[in-house]
């Protein structure tokens with residue numbers, strides 16, 4: 207695979223063209239959070255419905271490139287129905303995979319059974335500018351969940 | 358099609374740019390991002406090298422020969438730039454800054470603070486770069502005046518229906534000579550004339566225009582002009598503000614420090630003469646030497662030749678993009694190439710500009726993707742980002758063909 211094919215894997219293109227969990231949620235247990243990538247103008251809004259520390263539902267709106275949109279879509283599948291602690295562990299695994307946490311050094315080989323389809327985003331490691339696109343929805347979700355826990 | 362002579366001349370001059378020899382030898386390299394920053398001919402690099410090897414000292418300070426030589430190099434660059442844009446008084450009307458952005462901040466803080474009150478209006482356009490928006494917004498927070506905006510239409514041309522009413526309320530008009538996104542060439546000579554009828558001062562952003570068109574500040578009729586060197590074959594780290602001497606005299610200093618004073622006492626300071634009163638601290642001397650050389654190079658090629666080359670290439674690109682990509686591409690800005698400079702922003706159907714730029718990079722085609730520091734303009738266009746190809750004197754039809762080929766590939770990748 208050349209680097210470009212590695213970046214634009216089938217799953218990425220599929221989630222870009224047919225993003226999952228699109229839309230808006232409302233209600234007292236919904237925590238909405240906007241995120242921006244000032245560099246390229248990507249925008250995302252995450253609606254996380256949190257009940258008893260579990261993300262019972264999640265919806266997403268926004269505009270952005272294939273990487274940020276597919277990352278949001280894949281993320282929504284990966285976190286729906288999970289407890290906040292499980293979500294945090296997933297976020298941390300995801301970030302280690304694409305080597306955003308500096309202290310973690312080299313990108314980690316991830317256990318495919320644990321990370322699942324998210325592994326499709328691994329190709330972004332070779333395109334440092336695009337890492338911000340991939341992490342935008344994740345960082346936005348984390349803020350929404352912190353907000354949920356603080357309440 | 359480019360005329361034969363112009364094309365011939367271009368073929369020859371690409372070899373003046375070391376980067377094309379260095380990179381093109383190892384991989385495909387189609388540089389279509391000169392609107393962001395242009396490449397350097399060897400004469401520019403050599404001028405800086407020569408300065409560092411033979412002439413470096415601080416300027417305006419030492420009495421020894423070397424310091425005088427460095428001062429001469431720096432001041433010659435100032436005069437050269439002044440002549441290049443038709444300034445009446447080249448040695449007093451050019452203020453060196455870090456870039457166009459700093460020049461516009463200097464006007465806002467230096468002139469705006471003297472001229473504006475909470476009752477004032479500043480008139481800008483919806484197609485300004487952040488560099489000609491945010492400095493005014495910062496000043497607005499300090500003084501509390503009103504900012505109005507001239508809109509643009511579906512072709513990317515300014516809508517001037519309410520111009521006189523807006524000018525009647527305004528004290529300053531800030532307008533770009535050429536949009537870095539739409540490519541639009543604004544009718545600034547006419548705008549200046551109308552503005553002056555209402556006693557409005559005109560601050561022009563020349564970052565995109567000056568590198569590509571013969572510029573004469575008296576013909577344009579503007580009062581201030583911001584310029585940046587790195588888009589006109591010269592180094593980064595230097596730019597300039599031109600303003601008529603009487604305006605510079607009225608302006609307050611913006612940055613304080615050494616060089617900008619004629620006296621400092623414990624109870625205050627007396628500002629230096631223009632232009633030095635705006636140049637606090639040690640300036641970018643080697644960069645000025647490089648800019649001087651770049652101006653000489655541009656003059657040798659001829660600004661009229663450069664504009665004609667840009668236009669024929671833009672025309673070729675518009676035709677190729679439309680013919681080969683058809684309804685798969687949307688091109689922003691004026692369809693009429695006589696109303697635009699060598700900048701083409703576009704959207705490829707259902708492929709985000711970031712992805713477009715990524716696939717193009719794989720083909721060695723360098724284009725910019727993003728909001729181009731013009732978020733209000735992007736909102737008006739109804740998009741979050743565009744991809745942008747821009748041309749300069751070293752580009753040719755091969756670059757355009759490579760662009761179109763790569764775009765077709767990007768389209769296929771996302772639609773198959």
Ligand SMILES: Cc1ncc(COP(=O)(O)O)c(C=O)c1O
Nearest residue numbers: 456457458486488537562564585
């Ligand atoms: C129209 C316009 N104005 C201002 C600027 C700012 O130039 P600089 O970043 O060199 O200050 C740019 C460059 O991007 C521009 O295109």
